[in-house]
Amino acid sequence: MKILITESENFSPKAIAELQKHFEVIQHDFKSIEKLIENIAEVEVxxxxLRFKLTKEILQKATKLKYILTATTGLDHIDVPYFESCGGQVISLKGETDFLNSIPSTAEHTWALLLALLKRIPSSFNDVKLGNWNRDNFKGNNLSGKKIGILGLGRVGKQVANFAQAFGMKVGYFDTTSQINDHKKFSNPEEMFAWADVISIHIPYDEQNKYFVNQELLQNCKENAVLINTSRGNIWDEKFVGQLLQQNKISGIATDVLQDEFNAESLKTNPLIQLANKGYNSIITPHIAGATYESMAMTEEFVTAKFLSIITF
Known part of the structure; x- marks a missing residue:
């Protein structure tokens, strides 16, 4: 059986060594989807x-493909229904709660975005690089005493709540299943959005949650509120978020994800990128929250072990 690793740069050597005990492992670091397509016809795994989106059209080229391994919880980069309809199996981190509790990278990145946004770090640094030293132009805000509303109190949401407590923030949340008695639980997201100074989004992406953070919900935001999204771009109404920012009906946004982020042409017209280029209070990173050396190695090794535990030799 042949296994093709599509983005082999800095891939876990331990995971590769384990796979090589049983399979022919082909390592590539493809930069274009065309090169990937050229190499998938003869592999089973x-x-x-997250560099490429495996659409139905691409998967149709992979006539021998039986398994897709992905060290992620979200699966919107794969046409899972089509692949499963062909008899394929996706092996991921979805539902692996006990293991995922040991992975801090997304929560850490969420907090980095929040601090950078409220402390005006990117814009002030850019100004200094231009030769200026304008302290009064970049006054920020304290986190202590602020209210943070966490949408989705799963693994990452709980980690973010712990950080918030350490910074002296008041923590509220909306979640349909989880509950922590130490924090303020809201019966509906509208009340939480109206209450919070900071809104941090951590619900998983699926069809049910698509555009969960919609225009109706967003209209409850305070004018001084900031929004943080390290979930998925299709969780919120990106265009309306941009309108709120442009109209000064929220004070800032920071996101690690965008709608249609796999499409280079779409990025050129993305409303949040356009507002960032115009100087609005925003930070956008290229889906790097989970991309730490440590976390990527741990997750690749876990998915490898999971695959080896179910494969029939």
Missing amino acids: LFVR
């Missing part, structure tokens, strides 16, 4: 990251 793909081990992917």
Whole structure:
């Protein structure tokens, strides 16, 4: 059986060594989807990251493909229904709660975005690089005493809540299943959005949650509120978020994800990128919250072990 690792740069050597005990492992670091397509016809297993979106059209080229391994919880980079309809199996981190509790990278990145946004770090640094030293132009805000509303109190949401407590913030949340008695639980998200100074989004992406953070919900935001999204771009109404920012009906946004982020042409017209280029209070990173050396190695090794535990030799 042949396994193709599509983004092999800095891939876990331990995971590769384990796979090589049983399979022919082909390592590539493809930069274009065209090169990937040229190499998938003869492999039974793909081990992917997030550089490419595996659409139905691409998967149709992979006539021998039986398994897709992905060290992620979200699966919107794969046409899972089509692949499963062909008899394929996706092996991921979805539902692996006990293991995922040991992975801090997304929560850490969420907090980095929040601090950078409220402390005006990117814009002030850019100004200094231009030769200026305008202290009064970049006054920020304290976190202590602020209210943070966490949408989705799963693994990452709980980690973010712990950080918030350490910074002296008041923590509220909306979640349909989880509950922590130490924090303020809201019966509906509208009340939480109206209460919070900071809104941090951590619900998983699926069809049910698509555009969960919609225009109706967003209209409850305070004018001084900031929004943080390290979930998925299709969780919120990106265009309306941009309108609120442009109209000064929220004070800032920071996101690690965008709608249609796999499409280079779409990025050129993305409303949040356009507002960032115009100087609005925003920070956008290229879906790097989970991309730490440590976390990527741990997750690749876990998915490898999971695959080896179910494969029939």
